[in-house]
Every structure is written in C-alpha cells, then in structure tokens.
Amino acid sequence: MTKKKKRTRMIAAVLLLAVLAVTYVLVLRADFNGEDVEEETEEITVLEIEREDISTVRLENSYGTLQFAYDGETWTSEDDPAFQLNQDSMSALFNRLNPLTAVRDLGEQEDLEAYGLAEPVITISITLQDGQEITVYLGNDSSDGNLYFMTSESGSIYTGDSYLATAFDCQLSDLEAEEEEEEDASSEESAESSEDASAEEESAESSSDSSEEESSESAEESSVEEETVSGE
Structure with a gap:
C-alpha cells in the first residue's frame, strides 16, 4: 500500500x-x-377550591366591587339579591380556581410593585363554608404573555394564564341570566295556565252536558207521568 x-x-x-x-x-x-x-x-397546581365549598366571594376589579353568595346550588348577588344571575356562567367562572394552575413559580420576591401586586389589578377574596378565607391577587402581564399572580396561601409569585384576568374583570351585567332562559320560564308558565284553562273548560262542558241530560230525563219522566194520569 x-x-x-x-x-x-x-x-x-x-x-x-x-x-x-x-x-x-x-x-x-x-x-x-x-x-x-x-x-x-x-403546570403547577397552586390552589384547588371546590365550588361546593364556597360560601361568599368578594371580587374587586376595574369595574368596582362585586359580592356573591353560594348555597351549594344557587349563586346570588349580595349587592342585588333580586338580580337574576346566569348560574352556568358563575359556575364556569369559579371553576377556573379548581385548580388554579401556574406556568412558573418565581418564589418570594421583595418588589411586588414590579409585578403589579403591590396594588393588585384584581383581587378575589373567597370565604369557604368552614370559615377559611383565601385570596387570589392578579397583577401585571408577564413578558412571556402570561400574568403574575399570588395567593394568600403562599408568598411565592407565579405566572399563569392571562385569560384569568380577562374572565374575572367583569361587571354584574356580564353575569346576567340570558333572556331566552326567562322567556322559556314564561312560556312554561303560559303553557301550564293554558292547560289549566282547558281542563276547566272541559270540566264546565262536562257539567253542562250532565245538567242537560238530567233535565232531559226529568222532562221525559214528567211526560210519562202526565200520560199515565190522562189514561186513568
């Protein structure tokens, strides 16, 4: 080679x-x-709040303060008890806290102002059925498109889905029951009233028919008696 x-x-x-x-x-x-x-x-699980465990909620956002009560089945507005809340919308809103998840845990930070948490943009204060109070603070948007938040259960600052702020930055009118639901309820009441009226009419007709038959029978009996007397 x-x-x-x-x-x-x-x-x-x-x-x-x-x-x-x-x-x-x-x-x-x-x-x-x-x-x-x-x-x-x-994802990091930060909180798990079962909707059934909620007693009252105080929501502070850009529109002001909203207060709600929950009895395990029905949501009501403590500010306006007669206001008809959309129950599905309310349940969906607070299901976002079960669980409340984060993308990153930044640990404890001294400068809360840098994250918009010295004066939170949105504060969600929840009182549970057992009297425990839990608060969630939502701050500024983070550089990765999420938002900074923290809770009363930990000193850590987290980043999470920015839609959380969009969902909770609502006013009472956003949570109003839809007109279709009210119309359906009215339609059901009208239908029930119509059925009751029809039943009453049928009952009245039956009574009238019975009276006519009785009158006819009485007339026939009288006629027979008269013929008998005449024959005698």
Whole structure:
C-alpha cells in the first residue's frame, strides 16, 4: 500500500469521526432542549377550591366591587339579591380556581410593585363554608404573555394564564341570566295556565252536558207521568 492511499484512508477516517462527533452533539442538544421545554410547560397546581365549598366571594376589579353568595346550588348577588344571575356562567367562572394552575413559580420576591401586586389589578377574596378565607391577587402581564399572580396561601409569585384576568374583570351585567332562559320560564308558565284553562273548560262542558241530560230525563219522566194520569 502506497503512502498516498494510507493518507487518503486516514483523512477519510478522521472526517468520519468528525461527522459522528457532530451528530452526537446535535442529538444531545436536541434531547436537552426537549427536556427543558417539557419542564417549562408543566403546570403547577397552586390552589384547588371546590365550588361546593364556597360560601361568599368578594371580587374587586376595574369595574368596582362585586359580592356573591353560594348555597351549594344557587349563586346570588349580595349587592342585588333580586338580580337574576346566569348560574352556568358563575359556575364556569369559579371553576377556573379548581385548580388554579401556574406556568412558573418565581418564589418570594421583595418588589411586588414590579409585578403589579403591590396594588393588585384584581383581587378575589373567597370565604369557604368552614370559615377559611383565601385570596387570589392578579397583577401585571408577564413578558412571556402570561400574568403574575399570588395567593394568600403562599408568598411565592407565579405566572399563569392571562385569560384569568380577562374572565374575572367583569361587571354584574356580564353575569346576567340570558333572556331566552326567562322567556322559556314564561312560556312554561303560559303553557301550564293554558292547560289549566282547558281542563276547566272541559270540566264546565262536562257539567253542562250532565245538567242537560238530567233535565232531559226529568222532562221525559214528567211526560210519562202526565200520560199515565190522562189514561186513568
């Protein structure tokens, strides 16, 4: 074997090793980045509040303050007890707290103002049936498109879904029962009234028919008696 051939084979071997080394590094980097993404997107459970455990809620947002009461089945407005709340909308709203999840836990931070939590944008104060009070504070939007929030149960600041602020920044009229529900209730009442009226009419007709039959029978009996007397 000539020196030229040996040199060529050596160069080829070196190039092959270089390609394998680069491939190995790229694979490791891809796996590492993949693990990072999974860790970053894994949700953190911060709170779990069962809707059935809620007694009262005080919601402070850009529109003012709203207060609600819940008896395990029905939501009512403590500000206006006669106001008809959309029960499905209320339940869906507070189901967002069961569970309340976060994307990142930033730990305890001294400068709450930097996160909009020194004076929270939205405050949700919940009193449970057993008297326990839990408060959720929503702050500014974070740089990753989420929002900063914290709770009375921990000193940590978290980032979570920014839609949480959109959902809870509502006014009483946003939670009003839909007109269709009220119309359906009125229709049912009207239908029941119509059925009752029809039943009364049928009863009256039956009574009238019975009276006519009785009158006819009485007339026939009188006629027979008169004929009998005349015959005698």
